[in-house]
Amino acid sequence: MKYCTVLTATMGLSSAYVGKVAAALASAPRPPVIWLALAECTGCAESTLRTMYPWIDELILDIISLDYHETIMAPSGEAAEKSLHDSVTKNAGKFILVVDGAVPTGDNGNFGTVAGKTMLELVKEIGPKAMATVCIGTCASYGGLPAAAPNPTQAKSVAEVTGLKTVNIPGCPPNPINFVGTIVNFLLFGKLPALDDKGRPLFAYGQLIHDQCPRRGHFEAGEFVTNFNSEEARKGFCLYQMGCKGPETYNNCPIVKWNDGTSWPVQAGHPCIGCSEPNFWDKFTPFFKSS
Amino acid sequence: MARVVIDPITRIEGHLKIEVEVQNGKVTNAWSSSTLFRGIEIMLQGRDPRDAYLFSQRACGVCTYIHGLASIRSLDNALGAKVADNGRIIRTLLHGSQYLHDHVVHFYHLHALDWVDIVSALKADPKKTAELATKVSPNSPGAGINDFKAVQARVKKFVDSGQLGPFANGYWGHPAYKLPPEANLMAVAHYLTALRQQARTARLMAIFGGKNPHIQSMTYGGVTCAMDLTPDRIAEFKYLWKETMDFVDNVYIPDVLAVASFYKDWGKIGGTKNFLAYGDFPMGPKEPDSYLMPRGAIFNRNFMKVEPVDITLITEQIKHSWYEGDPKGLNPANGETKPKFDKYDTDGRYSWMKAPRYKNEPMEVGPLARVLVAYGKGVPPVKENVDAVLKKLAIPPEALFSTLGRVAARAVETKVIGDAMGTLMGQLIDNIKKGDLNVCDDRPWDQMPSEGMGAGLNDVPRGALGHWIDIKEKKIVNYQMVVPSTWNIGPRDASDKMGPLEEALIGTPVVDPKKPVEILRTVHSFDPCIACGVHVIDTESNEVYKFEVV
Numbered sequence: 051m052k053y054c055t056v057l058t059a060t061m062g063l064s065s066a067y068v069g070k071v072a073a074a075l076a077s078a079p080r081p082p083v084i085w086l087a088l089a090e091c092t093g094c095a096e097s098t099l100r101t102m103y104p105w106i107d108e109l110i111l112d113i114i115s116l117d118y119h120e121t122i123m124a125p126s127g128e129a130a131e132k133s134l135h136d137s138v139t140k141n142a143g144k145f146i147l148v149v150d151g152a153v154p155t156g157d158n159g160n161f162g163t164v165a166g167k168t169m170l171e172l173v174k175e176i177g178p179k180a181m182a183t184v185c186i187g188t189c190a191s192y193g194g195l196p197a198a199a200p201n202p203t204q205a206k207s208v209a210e211v212t213g214l215k216t217v218n219i220p221g222c223p224p225n226p227i228n229f230v231g232t233i234v235n236f237l238l239f240g241k242l243p244a245l246d247d248k249g250r251p252l253f254a255y256g257q258l259i260h261d262q263c264p265r266r267g268h269f270e271a272g273e274f275v276t277n278f279n280s281e282e283a284r285k286g287f288c289l290y291q292m293g294c295k296g297p298e299t300y301n302n303c304p305i306v307k308w309n310d311g312t313s314w315p316v317q318a319g320h321p322c323i324g325c326s327e328p329n330f331w332d333k334f335t336p337f338f339k340s341s
Numbered sequence: 342m343a344r345v346v347i348d349p350i351t352r353i354e355g356h357l358k359i360e361v362e363v364q365n366g367k368v369t370n371a372w373s374s375s376t377l378f379r380g381i382e383i384m385l386q387g388r389d390p391r392d393a394y395l396f397s398q399r400a401c402g403v404c405t406y407i408h409g410l411a412s413i414r415s416l417d418n419a420l421g422a423k424v425a426d427n428g429r430i431i432r433t434l435l436h437g438s439q440y441l442h443d444h445v446v447h448f449y450h451l452h453a454l455d456w457v458d459i460v461s462a463l464k465a466d467p468k469k470t471a472e473l474a475t476k477v478s479p480n481s482p483g484a485g486i487n488d489f490k491a492v493q494a495r496v497k498k499f500v501d502s503g504q505l506g507p508f509a510n511g512y513w514g515h516p517a518y519k520l521p522p523e524a525n526l527m528a529v530a531h532y533l534t535a536l537r538q539q540a541r542t543a544r545l546m547a548i549f550g551g552k553n554p555h556i557q558s559m560t561y562g563g564v565t566c567a568m569d570l571t572p573d574r575i576a577e578f579k580y581l582w583k584e585t586m587d588f589v590d591n592v593y594i595p596d597v598l599a600v601a602s603f604y605k606d607w608g609k610i611g612g613t614k615n616f617l618a619y620g621d622f623p624m625g626p627k628e629p630d631s632y633l634m635p636r637g638a639i640f641n642r643n644f645m646k647v648e649p650v651d652i653t654l655i656t657e658q659i660k661h662s663w664y665e666g667d668p669k670g671l672n673p674a675n676g677e678t679k680p681k682f683d684k685y686d687t688d689g690r691y692s693w694m695k696a697p698r699y700k701n702e703p704m705e706v707g708p709l710a711r712v713l714v715a716y717g718k719g720v721p722p723v724k725e726n727v728d729a730v731l732k733k734l735a736i737p738p739e740a741l742f743s744t745l746g747r748v749a750a751r752a753v754e755t756k757v758i759g760d761a762m763g764t765l766m767g768q769l770i771d772n773i774k775k776g777d778l779n780v781c782d783d784r785p786w787d788q789m790p791s792e793g794m795g796a797g798l799n800d801v802p803r804g805a806l807g808h809w810i811d812i813k814e815k816k817i818v819n820y821q822m823v824v825p826s827t828w829n830i831g832p833r834d835a836s837d838k839m840g841p842l843e844e845a846l847i848g849t850p851v852v853d854p855k856k857p858v859e860i861l862r863t864v865h866s867f868d869p870c871i872a873c874g875v876h877v878i879d880t881e882s883n884e885v886y887k888f889e890v891v
Contacts, residue, residue: 093402124511202380308552318551336389
């Protein structure tokens with residue numbers, strides 16, 4: 051029940067929903083989920099493994115049916131392919147597709163292949179059969195790192211290559227609570243959460259980092275860090291003059307923080323790099339301000 | 342003769358395809374093909390050198406942090422940054438945390454299902470399982486009869502649901518699985534426990550890194566987390582470290598030994614000949630002299646003769662890789678290297694990885710290489726732990742050159758490195774007591790040199806990792822990474838000599854080519870991490886080999 055409470059709060063729902071969240075999570079049969087890994091680093095999958103509300107074993111044994119996920123599934127090769135095709139066939143129009151990684155489109159998609167198919171073919175084939183497509187991470191959502199200039203593989207977002215309207219959970223990686231919250235929202239209400247104009251759930255990406263930042267008071271008072279090895283840095287002054295992208299970035303890091311509330315980059319004295327914004331690898335670089 | 346293609350190889354990072362020839366139930370030929378290319382080094386050209394650690398860290402999210410570490414060390418080296426002692430300690434503590442996380446996840450979640458039959462666990466007697474667990478590890482948590490009953494009931498409910506999710510189409514019931522039902526149930530219980538433990542252990546990294554995966558607290562000469570040098574933060578770190586080490590001591594290592602005792606024949610399968618370690622874990626300011634895990638090279642399994650490493654003798658060869666350029670890679674100044682996919686052809690080009698060679702030889706890197714080098718050099722905690730494992734399993738040192746040896750070496754170094762983190766925490770506390778709160782180089786960016794070349798040599802969970810950076814006018818003009826999985830998983834070289842994984846697969850028994858679980862055992866024992874292995878090197882950079890080794 052604790053995880054239901056944390057999730058319900060993150061999703062911006064009233065506490066009256068805690069019981070309903072718990073019930074929604076125990077539904078049978080468990081909703082099928084297919085996870086495709088494209089041009090990615092597996093950071094988004096690792097981040098999902100860090101979920102604590104619920105724990106990952108609860109998520110995959112009790113809540114969803116994770117029918118295909120290359121990083122954790124038992125079978126390889128043909129047997130793995132069978133798992134994919136069985137689920138797509140049996141659950142056509144009923145499964146949730148989760149994608150991490152961008153889609154390499156250069157050289158006819160040959161920069162990335164799985165089981166002899168290009169990732170481009172794979173996502174175009176499976177995407178339209180899903181009930182909904184959730185892009186986890188900035189790469190699947192907007193192209194992300196592989197698409198950074200000069201975009202050597204002509205990597206694109208899932209929405210760009212499939213024409214699908216995707217739910218985007220950006221971040222490099224995103225906080226697992228935002229991904230799980232989106233899935234739970236779906237199980238609870240039978241629909242995806244309200245999104246902003248970039249496809250991001252408003253419950254997580256509705257506000258600027260800057261407006262939620264515990265260092266905001268220092269910004270208002272004109273108290274800035276200008277050197278990482280300084281008294282100002284030790285006092286936790288505002289990082290804006292070091293290049294912080296908090297004023298341009300929508301995410302809930304300052305509120306939910308990372309790894310069970312352990313910290314977040316600004317708390318670790320580092321400027322926000324705006325990793326949940328489209329094109330941040332080019333738009334926001336250089337990340338540090340010269341001084 | 343049968344050709345068996347396994348694509349995708351699952352339970353790894355990234356995208357890998359393995360093709361083998363099987364004759365009379367054994368692998369007689371093997372090809373390892375990496376099937377994704379992203380081109381991170383190309384992206385780095387022209388960018389601010391301080392951004393490189395954030396870009397290159399995204400080479401891999403499983404071995405998160407370590408490319409960031411390699412990158413920032415190369416920047417320190419290039420610009421002559423003064424590394425604050427607290428910076429050195431915190432970076433090394435983060436590195437140790439990554440080992441504690443990564444190796445445990447590898448054993449339970451990426452590798453265990455090659456040895457453990459989940460379905461067989463349903464047949465286990467919980468009482469006998471409790472007895473076994475207590476025998477294997479007297480301090481094992483959750484080892485009561487009711488604990489195993491609950492796990493078994495949970496697995497049964499899951500199986501009865503008919504929705505097997507990630508466990509569907511596993512090789513359950515395969516004759517290569519040797520564990521009795523009770524050992525399978527114990528391992529399944531610990532698979533689930535470890536799923537939760539890893540999320541807790543990842544918090545270690547978030548304390549000084551801001552978050553995990555992909556920490557965000559590096560700067561030249563150290564770290565940015567100035568606010569975290571406090572008693573409460575260090576206590577939090579110490580508590581989580583202790584919790585993790587309890588798991589390592591009482592669950593992970595006993596499980597490795599217990600599983601290994603049923604698979605001793607794998608002490609003769611999956612070996613290679615040559616080993617390379619850059620070494621890592623600076624326990625003091627002087628590098629590489631203060632490394633806990635030393636630098637060295639071993640040829641022809643002669644681990645009593647550890648040779649010094651000269652990185653100018655590294656070449657990257659591309660005869661069998663989808664790149665244009667000199668196939669021998671000996672003289673990269675002669676041309677430009679470009680990705681060029683034509684077709685998958687095991688006689689020709691078949692991988693996005695290059696074939697790194699040292700003195701023209703394939704070299705295995707990673708836990709086994711590090712442990713053998715340290716063992717050969719007589720590093721006390723490594724020697725003690727290795728000898729204890731050999732004694733416990735009643736196997737000779739030669740059995741280390743195998744799939745089993747790789748798994749055991751990973752457990753040994755987890756223990757050794759984990760224990761050393763206690764020493765590092767003590768150093769951090771001593772510095773703070775003395776009033777030393779420095780975390781990085783004081784000098785502002787505009788006072789740092791605007792030109793320089795540097796190398797960052799590291800030994801990370803999967804092996805020897807080098808980043809090279811060349812900076813002019815405060816911009817990156819060239820960036821290179823030569824990474825562990827390229828050493829291990831790369832294809833044949835210019836003289837058609839197989840890469841270490843390919844070599845290790847020769848002789849692997851395959852009972853049923855349609856269910857190649859034995860091949861997965863050796864592939865996974867290398868803990869392949871593919872995304873970082875695939876990259877492009879700018880060939881105008883043969884100067885890279887003139888870099889001074891840190």
